[in-house]
Every structure is written in structure tokens, then in C-alpha cells.
Amino acid sequence: QVQLVQSGGEVKKPGASVKVSCKASGYRFTKFGINWVRQAPGQGLEWMGWISVYNGNTNYAPRLQGRVTMTTDTSTSTAYMELRSLRFDDTAVYYCARDYGDIPTPFDYWGQGTLVTVSS
Amino acid sequence: EIVMTQSPATLSVSPGDRATLSCRASQYISNNLAWYQQKPGQAPRLLIYGASSRATGIPARFSGSGSGTEFTLTISSLQSEDFAVYYCQEYNYWPSFTFGPGTKVDI
Numbered sequence: 001q002v003q004l005v006q007s008g009g010e011v012k013k014p015g016a017s018v019k020v021s022c023k024a025s026g027y028r029f030t031k032f033g034i035n036w037v038r039q040a041p042g043q044g045l046e047w048m049g050w051i052s053v054y055n056g057n058t059n060y061a062p063r064l065q066g067r068v069t070m071t072t073d074t075s076t077s078t079a080y081m082e083l084r085s086l087r088f089d090d091t092a093v094y095y096c097a098r099d100y101g102d103i104p105t106p107f108d109y110w111g112q113g114t115l116v117t118v119s120s
Numbered sequence: 121e122i123v124m125t126q127s128p129a130t131l132s133v134s135p136g137d138r139a140t141l142s143c144r145a146s147q148y149i150s151n152n153l154a155w156y157q158q159k160p161g162q163a164p165r166l167l168i169y170g171a172s173s174r175a176t177g178i179p180a181r182f183s184g185s186g187s188g189t190e191f192t193l194t195i196s197s198l199q200s201e202d203f204a205v206y207y208c209q210e211y212n213y214w215p216s217f218t219f220g221p222g223t224k225v226d227i
Contacts, residue, residue, distance in 0.1 A: 106154035
């Protein structure tokens, strides 16, 4: 069955970087895209960006452009999201989620979420 | 920039009631609209895609309608497990996506 399993929670200081992983199984990794979505405490869902696993193309949310990098490792079926220059308001649960990668589709499978806490 | 709005922010209902949730897009999005359900401490779950198609395993009491800029999610007879937050999402401008702010359905 399709699974997206994310890395564990992180605590970081302001200005630091965090890298969250998302390991996929149960499907052909390169045929789909991976999105990253975050949710601050008590808030709604914020789309952060998308990566095509097939060719590495990315599209980032404008407000995060320059601070976020999304990559994949097809040898391990793992996607990564790195966020730099962390601020207090980056504290959130970060999710990876799958879409079909080459046509407009919503997110049919999600990871379990990774809590990133930014604290001094 | 496309903006998604949802109403109401909170919907207070009783088990067995019919619930109607609205979602509006600031620009035309055809039928490229999805609905998700999120319960506390859980990841969102895809309910509806293509504005009106139920995702795999979603009960028939969930239905979606609309096209263009106005969309509706209807839960025909609320069960206890349906109390959650519901988000709409447009994917017309893939690979950019926008979520609505959510509607909380509570007792």
C-alpha cells in the first residue's frame, strides 16, 4: 500500500536550517510529484512547494522562495524539504503529500507530519 | 494570486443533520477543486476531487458540486466521525496550489 513516512520532530534555533525527509513506498516513486504543506499551531494548511520526482522541476510558494529547497533521491525513494533562516513563525507541522506529477491533481496520500519547533 | 474563501468558518450541527459547506475561488478554476477532511492530530484526507468525484473509500454521504468559482460540499447525514475541519483546495494552476482557510464542523 502507498505510504509516505516522514522523519521525526525537530527543535531548531532562529536562523538555523531544518531538513525533513519523506520516504515513499508502495508505488513507483518517479511517476508522481511530491508537495510540502505546513500547518502552524491552530492554523490552516499552507502549500509550500512542489517537486517533480521524474525530472526534478520545482515550484515554490512565492513567500518561501529563496528559503526553501526541495529535492528527491530516487535511489531511496525519499523526498527532502530544507528550510533555511528559520523564524519563530516557521513553527509548524510539515507534511509531504503526493500528486500525479504531470497533470493537475490533488493530494491523494499524505505523510504523518513532522513537527518543527523554532525556539531560542 | 488566487484566493480561496470558505464559509461558514464554523458550522454547529447535530448528528443526523445535513451539513452544507461553501468554497469560493477568486478566479475561474473549472472543476479543479478538491475537499479534504482533517481531524485533530491527523494529516488531511482527500474526500472529493474534480469538484464532485469521491476519493477511494469515501462514504456516499459526502458529495461535492459546483464549477467555475462556486463550490459546495454536502454531508447528507452527519455521523460522529464527521466532526472535523474541512478544507477546499484549487489545483487549476498546478503546479501551484491554494487552500481555503477551512470550515470547522462541530457539535
